[in-house]
Amino acid sequence: MATARQHHRRGRTGFRCCSACPVHDMAEMSPMNRKLTQSLAESISKQVEHFNRTEVEFLIREFHVLMGEQTTLGRTVSGLDRGRFRSFLHNNFGMTDDMIMDGVFRTFDKDNDGFVNMREWIDGLSVFLRGTLDEKIEYCFQVYDLNSDNYISREEMFHMLKDSLIRQPTDDDPDEGIKDLVEITLKRMDHDHDGRLSFSDFEKAVRDENLLLEAFGTCLPDSMSTEAFEKLVFQEQLEQ
Ligand SMILES: [Ca+2]
Numbered sequence: 035m036a037t038a039r040q041h042h043r044r045g046r047t048g049f050r051c052c053s054a055c056p057v058h059d060m061a062e063m064s065p066m067n068r069k070l071t072q073s074l075a076e077s078i079s080k081q082v083e084h085f086n087r088t089e090v091e092f093l094i095r096e097f098h099v100l101m102g103e104q105t106t107l108g109r110t111v112s113g114l115d116r117g118r119f120r121s122f123l124h125n126n127f128g129m130t131d132d133m134i135m136d137g138v139f140r141t142f143d144k145d146n147d148g149f150v151n152m153r154e155w156i157d158g159l160s161v162f163l164r165g166t167l168d169e170k171i172e173y174c175f176q177v178y179d180l181n182s183d184n185y186i187s188r189e190e191m192f193h194m195l196k197d198s199l200i201r202q203p204t205d206d207d208p209d210e211g212i213k214d215l216v217e218i219t220l221k222r223m224d225h226d227h228d229g230r231l232s233f234s235d236f237e238k239a240v241r242d243e244n245l246l247l248e249a250f251g252t253c254l255p256d257s258m259s260t261e262a263f264e265k266l267v268f269q270e271q272l273e274q
């Protein structure tokens with residue numbers, strides 16, 4: 035059986051599919067739905083930083099495709115749940131680290147209701163794909179602040195870094211290397227020396243050395259997957 039995305043693409047390229055297909059119905063929008071989507075795109079594009087009206091319109095349609103894959107399970111929900119959102123990150127941007135993907139989910143889900151709704155998705159992608167350094171500093175800090183208490187603690191650093199180091203099986207204490215790395219990182223970034231990173235510590239450190247932006251794990255897409263995603267959403271739809 036074709037996935038919803040394949041189904042949807044086939045629908046767009048002219049294959050006829052079953053009349054009862056909700057994904058197909060959404061892809062082939064009625065003039066009324068198209069008008070509604072356009073006026074919604076118009077108003078969102080005035081509030082979102084880095085997408086124009088047409089791009090927002092395509093993002094809304096893509097969101098419906100992603101939601102279609104979710105609602106085919108027979109539930110109506112207000113947005114992408116954690117699992118679907120993580121698949122989206124994995125499939126489009128090659129992310130694999132569970133802790134980081136959960137952090138990205140938490141950062142996108144601004145109202146903290148357990149779903150990334152359309153507006154949260156578009157706002158999040160504006161920073162994720164096209165954010166300025168300032169916006170990305172704020173975004174990464176939120177991803178890394180696992181318990182949202184406005185500090186990145188030693189424990190949080192330890193958890194995030196432990197998967198990134200290759201442990202030597204001969205080490206007496208395999209955690210020792212990670213603890214050392216946490217201390218080195220703190221020494222470098224903890225400007226006010228209180229043993230944890232506040233937003234201003236993090237911001238200052240990243241401004242001095244931009245490579246520290248993703249010090250605790252890759253949470254932004256690389257340029258190749260950004261380009262591929264934008265091509266998929268913006269260009270291929272234009273060609274239809
Ligand atoms: Ca939400």
Ligand SMILES: [Ca+2]
Pocket residue numbers: 179180181182183184185186187190
């Ligand atoms: Ca924290």
